[in-house]
Amino acid sequence: MKTYCLRRLLQAVGVCLVISMISFFLLFLNADPALMLLPPDTKVEDIALFKRQMGLDRPVVFQYGAFLKKVVLEGDFGTSFVSKVPASRILAERIPATLTLALAALLFANAVAIPVGALAAIRRYSLLDNLATFLVLMGQAMPLYWLGIMLIIIFGVWLGWLPISGSEKAVHLVLPAVTLGAWILPINMRLVRSGMLEVLTKDYIRTARAKGLSEGRVLLKHAFKNAAIPLVTVSGMQLSLLLGGAVVTETVFAWPGLGRLAVDSIKMGDYPVVQAIVFAFALCVVFGNLVADVAAALIDPRIRLD
């Protein structure tokens, strides 16, 4: 267990390192940061002087080293080209909004996916099951941002039930959370359904029934607990999906989180902020996966760690 965790940790650090490297070089390929930072009428000599002072004239490998050192030691990604504020501070301001949205979406998705998926498995081939299967098919083909816009049109414009943008009150959260939740709902529903179907054929379910336990107890305590394990295993992957989906959802609903910040910063060429976001996303995804794997191993004694 210890060696497994250690190896996975090292691997995770390596992955993050390479991601930071790719994002660093990728963005440096594109434009000269000195030109972005200085006013457009700066003299050529002044640009050269500025580059020397900032270390921008050194080989890009050294620049990357300096960048990495600052990131690791001080959490400093540099100053935003646009707002002249440290990128890490901008990032920190936006994190709560994205976190709220992601949690609400996760809650909504599982609140629907778990009962419907389990019922679909228990009543296999029933109308509910067929409907659920069809919903999964639709969900996989639905562009997330289109769903968001359609929800705005239907519930915001036609029915007038819900506000179409804003982020101050809890009602503002409903449409974005449903949109983002719909992104992972089909996956979870399929997982719960197939997990439940598999578990229901197991001998220990037969035993539990033979013991005379009530059907509810059999399904909840014996079947569902085991069927839910895949949900834990994929929760790391879902973090990545939720973050990617947040980019889209936040753009559609003008939600002031990391995702919209990412789109705006990439469009404006605000590289320190982009790098900070990519790094934060990568950290979340890589360590989310790590934690999910370890958690799955802890819950499920059948998973051997070697």
Place this chain on the structure above:
Amino acid sequence: MPPPESTSAVEEALDPLPRPADLLLRKIWHLRLGVLGAFLIAGLVFIAVFVPYVSPHDPYEQNITARLLPPSWMEGGRPEYLLGTDHVGRDLFSRLLYGSRISLTVGLAAVLVQVVIGIALGLWAGYYGGAADSAVSFMVNVMMGFPFILLAMSLVVVLGPSLQNIILALGLTGWPVFTRVTRMETLRLREQEFVLAARSLALGVPRILLGHILPNLLPSLLVLVTFEVARAIIRESLLSFLGLGIQPPTPSWGTMLAEGRDYMLFEWRLAALPGLAIFLSAMGINLLGDAVRDLTDPHMRKS
């Protein structure tokens, strides 16, 4: 002698097999969806190929005197503009039809890039194992840790938003799926007798990989290809929607959706219809993919 009734009741409760009638219905239902998908795709391909002959208008032709017209059957609509016009007076129907070209081109070409990179790396890692496998697996992990959308957006910004670059950006970010499947299957196949036989005949590695291992992967890869084409279409439209894909005035469904979004409060069709086109295309491809999977491998069926 028929089994005692109590046993059969228990059996039924334990392993709820569907009634034959239900099973038949479900099979027809399944097949019908596949046929529906095939029709949707055939329609999409037909439109994409023959759009200059089908389209009633030039998709770029602006008519300032006919801006934001409603569909022809509604009050104020004109018969020559079937689904009405957009904010600069272009025919929405013609633009929707032309959008199929962009979506299909990007979808197919991006998946081609994914397939070439993904399969090559997967075969290499799976066949040789060891260091090659570790290196490729590490790369896959890196790609999986990189949020797709951020990487694709950054790539488009660096390369510049053109059709080729969007294809490249989607291809360069989407290959790990193919690598994972190819690698796993190759790992399994390389120990099988027919591969050992090929090796003992002193066939070259390229010949073993391409002639003996790859053909066995084709069914599962074919299914993956269909699903990935659908995803690439959605991803292209997403990049275009965010302004980092196909640039206006080119009629891409994502771009049209982004433009229509500004008018969604009073002209909802401008945003809704391009999205519907994307949805139907992706749905058609997915339904077809499901059917292909069921046909090629009954065991891989979604349980």
